[in-house]
Amino acid sequence: MAADTSKIAIEDLTRAQAKTELGRLAKKLARLDLAYHAKDAPLVDDAEYDALKRRNAAIEARFAELKRGNSPSDKVGPPAAAGFAKIRHDVPMLSLDNAFAPEDVREFGQRLRRFLDMDAHAAIAFSAEPKIDGLSISLLYENGDFVRAATRGDGEEGEDVSANVRTIGEIPARLAGKVPVRIEVRGEIYMTKADFLAMNARQAAAEEKTFANPRNAAAGSLRQLDANVTKSRPLRFFAYTLGAYDGPALDSQTDLLDRLRHWGFAVNERARACADEEELLAYYAEIGRDRASLPYDIDGVVYKVDRFDLQRRLGFVSRSPRWAIAHKFPAERAETILTKIDIQVGRTGALTPVALLEPVNVGGVLVARATLHNEDEIKRKDIHEGDRVTVQRAGDVIPQIVEAVRTPGSRAYVFPEKCPVCGSAAVRPPGEAIRRCTGGLACDAQIVERLRHMVSRGAFDIEGLGEKNIEEFFALGWLKQPADLFRLASHAAVLEKREGWGEKSVQRLLAAIDARRTLPLERFIFGLGIRQVGEATARLLASHYGTLAHWTEAMDKAAAELAAFAGEKRKPELVGEAWKELVAIDQIGDAVASDIAAFFAAPHNRSALDDLANQTKAAPFEKPAATNEAVAGKTIVFTGTLTTMSRDEAKAGALALGAKVAGSVSKKTDLVVAGPGAGSKLADAEKHGVAVIDEAAWRKLARLD
Ligand code: IVH
Numbered sequence: 001m002a003a004d005t006s007k008i009a010i011e012d013l014t015r016a017q018a019k020t021e022l023g024r025l026a027k028k029l030a031r032l033d034l035a036y037h038a039k040d041a042p043l044v045d046d047a048e049y050d051a052l053k054r055r056n057a058a059i060e061a062r063f064a065e066l067k068r069g070n071s072p073s074d075k076v077g078p079p080a081a082a083g084f085a086k087i088r089h090d091v092p093m094l095s096l097d098n099a100f101a102p103e104d105v106r107e108f109g110q111r112l113r114r115f116l117d118m119d120a121h122a123a124i125a126f127s128a129e130p131k132i133d134g135l136s137i138s139l140l141y142e143n144g145d146f147v148r149a150a151t152r153g154d155g156e157e158g159e160d161v162s163a164n165v166r167t168i169g170e171i172p173a174r175l176a177g178k179v180p181v182r183i184e185v186r187g188e189i190y191m192t193k194a195d196f197l198a199m200n201a202r203q204a205a206a207e208e209k210t211f212a213n214p215r216n217a218a219a220g221s222l223r224q225l226d227a228n229v230t231k232s233r234p235l236r237f238f239a240y241t242l243g244a245y246d247g248p249a250l251d252s253q254t255d256l257l258d259r260l261r262h263w264g265f266a267v268n269e270r271a272r273a274c275a276d277e278e279e280l281l282a283y284y285a286e287i288g289r290d291r292a293s294l295p296y297d298i299d300g301v302v303y304k305v306d307r308f309d310l311q312r313r314l315g316f317v318s319r320s321p322r323w324a325i326a327h328k329f330p331a332e333r334a335e336t337i338l339t340k341i342d343i344q345v346g347r348t349g350a351l352t353p354v355a356l357l358e359p360v361n362v363g364g365v366l367v368a369r370a371t372l373h374n375e376d377e378i379k380r381k382d383i384h385e386g387d388r389v390t391v392q393r394a395g396d397v398i399p400q401i402v403e404a405v406r407t408p409g410s411r412a413y414v415f416p417e418k419c420p421v422c423g424s425a426a427v428r429p430p431g432e433a434i435r436r437c438t439g440g441l442a443c444d445a446q447i448v449e450r451l452r453h454m455v456s457r458g459a460f461d462i463e464g465l466g467e468k469n470i471e472e473f474f475a476l477g478w479l480k481q482p483a484d485l486f487r488l489a490s491h492a493a494v495l496e497k498r499e500g501w502g503e504k505s506v507q508r509l510l511a512a513i514d515a516r517r518t519l520p521l522e523r524f525i526f527g528l529g530i531r532q533v534g535e536a537t538a539r540l541l542a543s544h545y546g547t548l549a550h551w552t553e554a555m556d557k558a559a560a561e562l563a564a565f566a567g568e569k570r571k572p573e574l575v576g577e578a579w580k581e582l583v584a585i586d587q588i589g590d591a592v593a594s595d596i597a598a599f600f601a602a603p604h605n606r607s608a609l610d611d612l613a614n615q616t617k618a619a620p621f622e623k624p625a626a627t628n629e630a631v632a633g634k635t636i637v638f639t640g641t642l643t644t645m646s647r648d649e650a651k652a653g654a655l656a657l658g659a660k661v662a663g664s665v666s667k668k669t670d671l672v673v674a675g676p677g678a679g680s681k682l683a684d685a686e687k688h689g690v691a692v693i694d695e696a697a698w699r700k701l702a703r704l705d
Pocket of ligand 1: 320326
């Protein structure tokens with residue numbers, strides 16, 4: 001392999017080195033583009049990406065003859081993805097040239113004057129606007145009615161996302177006032193920082209995909225095959241330019257922004273007319289100062305020659321307009337001392353290391369903490385407590401540590417193996433990045449999440465007891481462990497007097513709780529929230545062990561056997577009888593069994609479970625009465641959105657027919673029932689050759705119709 005030339009100054013590169021490096025850069029940029037655009041999961045930050053692009057362009061500038069046919073410099077965006085119909089843009093959607101330093105902006109102004117044959121001091125009016133970090137979209141309106149929406153795609157051809165765009169409230173279905181015959185309004189779909197954080201929290205709670213930053217969240221939310229998913233996501237839109245246009249004459253960008261506002265679009269309120277380059281630079285500084293406090297992410301500002309007649313004369317050069325430029329912000333970084341590494345225990349028991357910093361100003365925000373992600377990240381970045389570190393705000397949301405410089409007196413960090421909140425063992429399963437507290441039921445950090453899970457539909461199913469109530473009761477000290485829920489009656493008098501409560505509502509809640517004192521064993525087991533024990537696994541356990549007493553006795557034994565086992569290879573028969581029986585249950589393997597054992601090995605959990613068992617009555621497992629040969633004994637996976645029933649109902653129905661319901665597709669799966677929006681599970685089904693049917697076919701098979 002050729003030596004790495006990426007550190008050699010451009011002017012020192014030989015022709016051969018330049019050629020190899022251009023090849024390497026093309027490959028690398030293509031890989032980064034794919035991750036960013038198609039997977040909405042960037043591999044590097046924007047500054048690093050821009051630096052690679054700039055180096056590529058600089059090498060091409062010096063060795064013009066080496067420029068590749070498919071050079072990264074000529075690419076605007078990703079090609080349209082499969083799954084959406086393609087739309088060819090009437091007017092191509094281009095990208096912008098970048099400026100990084102004040103000189104680049106002044107040079108931009110002089111280029112304009114030279115091209116327009118103007119005096120070096122002639123005035124040019126500009127429109128300056130924040131550069132929204134979202135994804136660009138082109139909206140076609142005919143006689144005022146929304147017709148279709150297309151993503152940028154490769155600039156020539158994009159994806160038809162009309163159905164999804166129709167669900168976005170800030171995009172009018174009909175234009176207001178005097179409307180043009182035909183107009184393509186272009187702008188940016190984005191998500192606010194606050195909406196992004198709230199959505200990620202919701203996604204995480206539902207164990208669904210989370211996104212790295214608001215831009216990726218917006219892109220991922222728009223590019224959904226099921227428009228209902230898009231509808232549930234908080235997307236917004238700013239209009240800022242035109243594609244095709246057939247309507248009353250427009251003079252300038254300022255004029256256009258005004259009209260767009262009148263037609264009913266959101267237009268960025270920070271857009272401003274600037275009389276010359278120095279005003280542009282003052283605008284850049286001002287927006288830069290305010291960047292952190294803006295409700296949405298921006299990655300720079302955009303300067304446009306204001307007058308449309310001048311824009312027309314200036315035209316385009318390769319893939320970008322001569323009349324506009326993006327002035328990018330540098331990645332926001334600063335240096336400080338990492339004083340200590342703290343461990344946070346999340347609602348699901350994940351131990352996350354957090355760097356406590358000597359407070360430092362990063363792009364206008366005082367940063368005192370940064371995420372370290374996990375144990376390995378600390379090793380990989382070789383971070384000690386007391387080191388000098390570089391902090392960066394990524395995607396403008398969560399500060400990160402970029403690198404550490406070893407500092408005299410710094411201390412190596414040992415990741416704790418006990419939960420700092422409850423003292424239970426914190427374990428990290430092989431192959432996983434996250435260490436988790438095993439004290440689930442008794443860990444203060446997790447109790448709210450545990451209770452929320454416990455009262456959810458598939459478990460204790462207590463109606464009218466929401467997360468807010470649980471948090472309220474926890475804060476009052478009434479809920480220290482799950483069984484306390486069934487002792488809430490002792491607080492009724494106090495609760496009735498609290499704001500938002502009254503005698504009736506308290507009685508209703510207590511009645512709802514009482515109604516669930518008796519419940520099927522499988523729901524009781526599921527409600528415990530043991531890792532990897534979902535509804536299907538809980539049912540397998542209930543069906544195999546029959547009663548709560550049998551199950552807990554067997555699990556205690558299995559946990560004790562595992563704790564005592566010191567052998568190398570964990571052959572089930574060597575660990576012990578109870579363990580062997582547990583892992584022999586179809587679909588329960590070593591990993592799930594280990595999580596169950598870890599739960600039972602924690603004394604806190606064990607006593608919380610006993611307490612809960614005393615407060616409630618878990619009814620012995622009942623074998624399903626009705627069976628259906630087509631379904632009984634089969635392993636079924638439901639995926640995507642079902643329209644005639646909820647996912648829970650579908651699962652319960654399948655279980656009642658004697659089927660097993662699994663959460664992921666493997667070679668043991670017999671059938672996948674897929675609704676719209678089904679994702680990777682379809683590909684898994686194909687990989688394993690598993691039959692896939694739709695909801696209607698499922699209803700027939702299950703004899704629901
Ligand atoms: S004008 C001919 N104005 O930045 C291109 N673009 O790097 C006209 N962007 O593709 C684009 N905010 O996705 C323009 N106020 C703004 C913008 C903006 C964000 C995006 C847009 C564009 C990309 C170019």
